[in-house]
Amino acid sequence: MNELTIDATVNNIEAVTSFVEEKLAPFHLPVKSQRQINVAIDELFGNIALYAYNPDKGMAVVRVEFGDDPPSVTITFIDRGTPYDPLARPDPDVTLSAEQRKIGGLGIYMVKKSMDDVSYEYRDGQNILRITKNI
Helix, strand or coil: CEEEEECCCCCHHHHHHHHHHHHHHHHCCCCCHHHHHHHHHHHEEEEEEHHHHCCCCCCEEEEHHHHHHHEEEEEEEECCCCCCCCCCCCCCCCCCCCCCCCCHHHHHHHHHHHHCCEEEEEEEEEEEEEEECCC
């Protein structure tokens, strides 16, 4: 099965990363692509763990699907936490120095830049965030 339902906690980021890596193993992704996916998992699942249910705890679903044209992997993160579209936030001004930039937003910016597609929707009481990487 290509779906994992797990407690949305920071401690489970490693389990989610391992789950996705296991599903990707037969595709022998380049190291750079695998690292980009792992950074995206860390950022996105970490945000769910820290903010979706705060101060409560909840579950998250991570789904891995493969496409053929072009060959790609889509990883979907689903939670029933507070509705929040991280893509609606403006990108940080990366031309500014770290001291001049506002705090926040850099992680999702890196995800958007490293993935081939990123989308969000809120449907049926669920946040649904999809990232796609061509393989």
